[in-house]
Amino acid sequence: MSLRILIFICFLTILKFSSVASVTIECNYTMDYDEFYPCKVQNIDIFNGDRLFIEKAVGKHDKRKTDDDVEALWIDDANTKFFPRNINNVFKNLVLISIRNSSLIEITSDDLKVFPQLKTLILFKNQIEVIREDTFKFNPNLEHIYLNYNKISHIEPKSFSGLENLNFLLLNGNVCKFGYAEDREEVLEVITELVERKFCQSQKFQTNLGDEI
Numbered sequence: 001m002s003l004r005i006l007i008f009i010c011f012l013t014i015l016k017f018s019s020v021a022s023v024t025i026e027c028n029y030t031m032d033y034d035e036f037y038p039c040k041v042q043n044i045d046i047f048n049g050d051r052l053f054i055e056k057a058v059g060k061h062d063k064r065k066t067d068d069d070v071e072a073l074w075i076d077d078a079n080t081k082f083f084p085r086n087i088n089n090v091f092k093n094l095v096l097i098s099i100r101n102s103s104l105i106e107i108t109s110d111d112l113k114v115f116p117q118l119k120t121l122i123l124f125k126n127q128i129e130v131i132r133e134d135t136f137k138f139n140p141n142l143e144h145i146y147l148n149y150n151k152i153s154h155i156e157p158k159s160f161s162g163l164e165n166l167n168f169l170l171l172n173g174n175v176c177k178f179g180y181a182e183d184r185e186e187v188l189e190v191i192t193e194l195v196e197r198k199f200c201q202s203q204k205f206q207t208n209l210g211d212e213i
């Protein structure tokens with residue numbers, strides 16, 4: 001019995017030290033011109049390039065507000081190549097996530113699947129190169145996506161096709177040349193270009209070479 005407990009403790013210890021680094025974020029919860037009650041992350045220096053596990057948030061909430069009232073998470077100028085984990089357990093009701101002017105190299109369905117209620121995703125000014133077809137498949141409520149000023153050279157054709165509420169899509173400032181899509185009609189034009197004209201394809205990111213082009 002005690003051996004089992006010992007083994008269990010060893011297991012937990014290994015789990016703790018082999019997992020991604022756990023951190024506490026410090027939030028400023030002040031509403032300025034915000035539509036949603038925000039956490040604006042202050043201690044940006046915790047980001048060290050790796051994927052972080054956000055364990056909890058601290059900061060002075062508005063009167064009567066709690067972590068469950070936080071609807072928007074703002075992270076700016078962060079050295080993070082990968083989307084942080086566990087944010088969904090800290091803030092359970094996020095509808096807006098913004099990671100701007102940072103160093104994200106990818107965004108995946110694994111990153112986003114825990115936010116089924118997400119409406120706005122702002123990834124302005126990062127290092128993202130490719131958008132895969134399944135990226136947004138767990139986020140059918142997305143209305144606004146900002147991917148402008150990344151390094152996108154490849155978008156799998158149906159990446160945005162399932163997003164029926166998408167009425168704002170910024171892809172300007174990438175390797176592929178896009179204009180602004182600021183209403184549903186313009187978003188549909190982008191989707192048509194991607195699907196029908198196979199716009200924004202790069203050899204580097206083809207998964208089934210010879211199949212499509």
Ligand SMILES: *[C@@H]1O[C@H](CO)[C@@H](O)[C@H](O)[C@H]1NC(C)=O
Binds near residue numbers: 030
């Ligand atoms: C939080 O942000 C507001 C403005 O957005 C600023 O006035 C205030 O000083 C900030 N609070 C802290 C603790 O940094």
Ligand SMILES: *[C@@H]1O[C@H](CO)[C@@H](O)[C@H](O)[C@H]1NC(C)=O
Binds near residue numbers: 077078101
């Ligand atoms: C972007 O982040 C860098 C630090 O990583 C900072 O020096 C720069 O001022 C930021 N640019 C903008 C436009 O906020």
